[in-house]
Ligand SMILES: Nc1ncnc2c1ncn2[C@@H]1O[C@H](COP(=O)(O)OP(=O)(O)OP(=O)(O)O)[C@@H](O)[C@H]1O
């Protein structure tokens with residue numbers, strides 16, 4: 404179910420309620436708190452974001468929210484703007500206009516220096532996952548702790564081992580990234596992205612190029628991070644089956660805007676862009692031996708909502 408634009412240009416999430424509070428400071432800044440119909444608080448919020456690249460509107464008045472402590476999966480065709488959206492939330496790309504709010508703070512107004520403190524609250528894992536090739540896995544995961552905390556070496560060692568164990572990599576401390584498989588590298592990169600206990604974690608295409616077993620492993624790590632630590636996860640993906648298993652909400656990007664809803668809502672959507680996308684991906688992952696048509700099989704699978 405899509406969000407709707409209110410008559411005065413504000414955004415309201417599907418059936419939700421927007422509470423706009425003036426800060427009383429002459430209207431220079433407005434604090435926004437938005438809740439969905441189900442009472443979800445949006446921890447990250449984009450408000451009427453416009454962004455052009457090469458004369459093409461990537462976002463044309465995009466408004467969307469990401470519920471606190473839940474997993475939202477961002478879908479959309481290649482070039483729809485999924486990575487751009489994450490870069491904007493991470494403060495790496497500024498919109499041409501509109502606001503990007505993290506915990507109520509508009510980060511588009513911040514200087515580069517001010518953005519550092521916002522980025523401390525964020526963990527980011529971008530497409531390609533970039534571990535540093537010349538550092539061991541242990542040192543890769545330890546790096547953010549060395550840079551952002553004053554922990555002692557023994558405490559860092561404890562923390563790194565704990566994180567690597569949590570992603571199912573207890574024995575790779577001394578290996579270099581080049582000695583790990585693609586799936587193991589992805590899990591190590593995830594361990595690094597969350598080692599400083601960020602409140603919000605942005606993950607770009609964690610499943611691309613992985614075999615089904617590794618897709619499940621990464622998926623389990625993400626769900627576990629969300630459930631155990633209450634991390635707000637924003638994940639882009641083309642992997643529909645895993646999206647339906649782990650997403651609390653889905654955000655489908657198309658034509659500079661977005662369609663937001665529960666996985667079931669999007670599966671039942673009558674929007675052709677959504678149905679074509681979901682059915683194309685469904686057919687790709689469909690096993691011919693299955694007696695059930697792919698659409699039904701996926702529709703009947705209950706999404707595993709995050710805690
Ligand atoms: N630095 C850039 N310079 C020029 N165009 C860019 C740049 N970054 C993104 N774009 C354009 O913005 C649009 C969105 O790109 P983006 O990488 O966000 O898409 P995506 O949904 O992540 O695609 P994919 O599924 O292939 O990863 C594309 O049209 C792309 O060409």
Ligand SMILES: [Mg+2]
Pocket residue numbers: 485486487530607
């Ligand atoms: Mg991308």
